[in-house]
Every structure is written in C-alpha cells, then in structure tokens.
Amino acid sequence: MQNDETVTAALAIIGNEILSGRTQDANLTFIGRSLNEIGIQLREVRVVPDIEKEIVDAVNALRSRYDYVFTTGGIGPTHDDITPESVAAAFGRKAVYHPEAYARLESWYKANGREFTEARKRMTLMPEGAELVDNAVSIAPGFRIENVFVLAGVPQIMRAMFEALKPQLRGGKTVRTRSISTRVVEGVLADGLAAIQKKFPQTDIGSYPFYNTPNGTGVSLVIRSTEERLLDAAGEEIIRMIHDLGGEVLDDERS
C-alpha cells in the first residue's frame, strides 16, 4: 500500500498514569480514526513515563521517521507536567514563555478575577519559535514545532486542539475500510483468506476474532485499501468463501 501519497504519523502518549493502568487511554483511538479520515496513517505509538529523557528519546525517534508526530499529556501547570520542556530539549531549543499564549492567559485570569500564578505561567512555556494550537475548552493552548504537535492529555481538550490543528495537516490518499463478519472461525477461513490476500496485494486484509459477544463467536475480516474497487472485488471473494464454507455473513460495513 506504500505509494507517493502515503502520509504517516506517530503518537507519543506521555504519562505515568497510563502505564500504571490507573487511567485508560482514550486518545489513541480518536487520533487513529481522525487521521485515517484525512488520509494519514498512524504507524506507531509509544507510551512513556513523565521522565525528560524518555520523552526526548521518543520524540526524536518518531519525528525523524514519520511525517507528523502528536504528543498527548504533560502540558498542565503542575510539577509533573514536563512535556513542553522535554520537547524543547528534543529540538535543542530553549523553553520560554510564548508571548501570545502568555498574553491570552494573563488577560483571561484577569477577566475572571483569578491570580495568574507562577504555576499557571508554566502553561505558556514552549520551545522558542513554537506556533500555538488553540484550545476552545480551557484556554491554555497546545503548540506545534516543526512536525510535532503537543496536545493535552484530557480527552475533551485534546479533541478540541485536534480540531483546531486539523486544517494544517496534509493528508494522502484516504484508506477505505470494508468489514465483513461471520461466525465461521479463523482456523477454517485462514487458508482461503491468505489466498485472497495474495490475489489482492494492494489491500491489507486483517482478521479479528471475537469471542462470546452478542454476535457469538466468529471473526471480522477487514479489508483496507485506498481503492474502493478493490474493496468491492476482495469483499466479493470473501463473501463467496464464507458461503462456500457453509457460513453466513453477519455484517458488511464500509467506512
């Protein structure tokens, strides 16, 4: 599926609370899907702790390999929010109060009769030269530096920031998906499915078993391709195979 129009991305999820299992990440799925819709393929995700060296290493490994990198988490006012300084270090730049972000927060806290504390000023700390990513939910912005977008970890805020930055992303060909599910099990389908994958090398066919769901036990066969006609052709062969094996198609959906 690699072609000139393949645009790739990676995500660095920053936070001890994700690694300890205290918090279930909700950003990966949103970002993976949202990128997909605009023709960008999420290719790698790393979850790292709130430790500067780990963040620096992850950001540097990812930004050189992928067209875009997104980070979530660690941009608040508390001592454990060290993402901006760490991203600055990854780029070998100083972290400074961003003048526009500083002005926005200063006037917001003033207008709301609250103190613009040192801690709150920390939320305007960014690598020198960073561009702001607006935050419609809670004012304090994220930022972009080169191909790296630094976003909040709180899902509502991350989503608002993602919507704000989306016009800046240049997508490639959109990958379309066709998902066909059946109660025929993987062990029975596998040989035929491998043959269909071989026949349609321009598609990526995945097989995802499900167990004891409302639909019972079976498998979802997911065809992904930038070409709608290949979803048609490969899908028809999969449906024929399911019928030939005496099975039934439970669902046949495109997205």
Added chain:
Amino acid sequence: MQNDETVTAALAIIGNEILSGRTQDANLTFIGRSLNEIGIQLREVRVVPDIEKEIVDAVNALRSRYDYVFTTGGIGPTHDDITPESVAAAFGRKAVYHPEAYARLESWYKANGREFTEARKRMTLMPEGAELVDNAVSIAPGFRIENVFVLAGVPQIMRAMFEALKPQLRGGKTVRTRSISTRVVEGVLADGLAAIQKKFPQTDIGSYPFYNTPNGTGVSLVIRSTEERLLDAAGEEIIRMIHDLGGEVLDDERS
C-alpha cells in the same frame, strides 16, 4: 524510587487494528495494573503494525532495556498473524512447530471432530526452545522465550495466559498508591504540590485533572511509593494544603 528491588517491564501491542483506531486496546490497563500488584513497573509501551521489521525492532529495543517484555496480538492462524515468526527473528532463531503445542492442538481438534488444518498448525509455530504459556480459554498456547512473553490479543485469552504465567514473574517492592481528589483546580494547587513533591522525593506525586464528571471539575492527586508511611505523611500534607486553600477532599483512597 529506583532501588535494587525495582523490576521493570514493557509491552508491545501488535496490530494494525489498534493503530487504525478500529479496536480500542484493553490490554494495557490490565497488564499495567496486574504487574503493579506484584511489584513490577510497566515503563514503556509500543504499538506497532503487523510488519515483521517493526515487531523485531520493538522487541529487541525493549527486551534489552526491561526485565520483562510482553507482547499482545498476532498469534492466531491467519496470514496477518506474524508475531511468532517475528519474535523468532528478533532472537535469531528458527520458528518451528512446538512439539507439545502441536500434540495438544492435534488431539484437541481430533477429539472435537475438526480438521487440524495447515492454518491451525501455524498456531504452534514458535521460536525454537520456547516454553509454553497455557491458554485455558481456547487451547492454543502463548509462549515465553527468555524474558519475552508472547500473548494473545483477545482480552479474555490474554488474561487467561497472564494468570498462567504470573507464577514465573519475580516482582520487586510493590508500589502503593494513595489518590486524593478535590475540586480545587491545578493552577491553584500547583505551587504547594510541587513543594510537597520536593519534600518527599521518595514518592512520585501525579496530578490528574478531571472535567465535567459527576464529581464536577477538579483534580486527583496520586501519591505512589513503596513505603506506606510516605503515603501517610505526604497525603496528610496534601489534605492540609487542600483545606488551607479552602477546598474539600472528595475522595481519599488507597490501592
């Protein structure tokens, strides 16, 4: 918190369906928490696609850095299940049918009147010298090779495998957690909290804001330490700070 008894782990989540956002991962949280309970700290997670080189690189990067590595996904019978061969490649070993796994599956399919197809035989393909990890849910085992445990991606099966391998894990000191929540916001708490963190360097204090939940808007302050007495002491200071700021403690829980 680094000490002689710190035992670390990493997780490689393998699968295009996680990266595309089609499937929400449910294994990271379970593994993070379960390891925590037995004194092993999950330090890094990577999500990589079903591409051999990506799996090899992730497994090799992680197994040299952490005491244990777990992989989830890609061990079924279909063409896109390439984790076992990839892990074998990471170790420079051949992938072969594991005799014991082969015997188990052969007799299971025979007993159930089903054919032991080539595809099903693939589920017994493992690096030479691998040890089995039992699967109480659907027979086909996972495996261990050195410090790497290769598990299923389907959560029910992954959990059964994790329970089976758990006695093999050697944990360090268990990290205890105390979580105190309040509606006082981060910007107000941050300076005092940073001072408390500084006073208790043997603890790891995290600040996790919540927005528009049934508890309203506020923050959970999470103290992590191997020493219960430090949870007592740091927690008391946090509660005093909340009261000094005119706030209320909503929850105070340990785990």
